[in-house]
Amino acid sequence: MTTVSLTVNGKAVSANLDPRTLLVQFLRENLRLTGTHVGCDTSQCGACIVHIDGKAVKACTTLAVSLDGASVTTIEGLAANGTLHPMQEAFREHHGLQCGFCTPGMIMSAVDIVNRRGSVLDEKTIREDLDGNICRCTGYHNIVKAVAAGAQAMGASSAPARQAAE
């Protein structure tokens, strides 16, 4: 067993874990944060995207014990005081989902794109940067629209992107 201490959605957590525990397992099974999904479990689909120290990462391909001292944000950490994050709101508004399974990963990815590239995003950039997120319901059309609108809203809202992600 290995001890690890990290911050998850702003709260300090410590655990004594079998080193095999993947970050996604730790989040879902130990912390009961089930918004982070397991899709392919082979690092392809992006349903498990969370932010580690502000950067989008696949939680199915990261060991929880390797995150001592790190700060993790999951989909549950985005909304503040009962108000959806602008990117969540944009996915709702533009119907950027069908079954919803890929949505937490899509939104965490989208916030990461804004953090890296700013709030004015063209369609090509969004499509390229969503390369690591797969939706199997339908096309990506509304997802791309939602990301563009969410990015704009993030730029306009008083809370800067970084702060919202951490």
Add this chain to the structure above:
Amino acid sequence: MYAFTYHRPATARQAAGLLAKKEDAKILAGGHTLLPTMKQRLASPSALIDLGACADLKGIVRKGRNVVIGAMTTHAEVAESAIVQEAIPGLAWLASHIGDPHVRHRGTIGGSVANNDPAADYPAALLALDATIVTNTRKLGAEEFFTGLYETALEEGEIITRISFPIVSKASYAKFRNPASRYALVGVFVAKRGSDVRVAVTGAGESGVFRWPEAEAALKARFAPKSLDGLKATAKGINGDMHADPEYRAHLIGVMAKEAVARATGK
């Protein structure tokens, strides 16, 4: 995954000590090759030595006529580095086209080079730029380092600490990605350093990355896309699989080489 013990040294030196002491131990870098392999039970190390806390293995510096990149530097850090973008823009471009954004946030140059996947991008850059791989015990030229499919000259317990790239006058990479895996179906890196030209091909070779001497000769005469007109790479020794047969890949080598030269010369 089978069970293992986990170790998190703070320096490369401590990591080397642990590697020597623990039987059947493996290095963990970004984990984006190793962890999927362990999940499939194709690897079952009894101990993982995580280099994630080794600050001495991270970072990018310019040293004279070289860019030196620490083994634990991520693909995203290489892609975004002002030093790399300025000195060897083709290398920054290559790093920005590995996998997807999430893979680039975790995967490292040291892990990619040590793994020597026949479809990985970095090996082509190292071979074309004549990079030096520095380990905890010695220095190796790229030519002697990459020895075959997933094979390198690394010895048991040896750790890559950094990679040193000579700054060349022109360098560029072109990649035909497999749309599903994002790896290179064929990738070609071209580099011109003084009168020397190197063309390295990844994704295609039955035994991994290789140089294309005929293209190098043609480009030495004149470094322009036109010099490659009519030049055909042989399909002998070229990989064939469900994604592409050897003839198709051989054809792609010519197309990608031309694209890389065009990009390097701004044409």
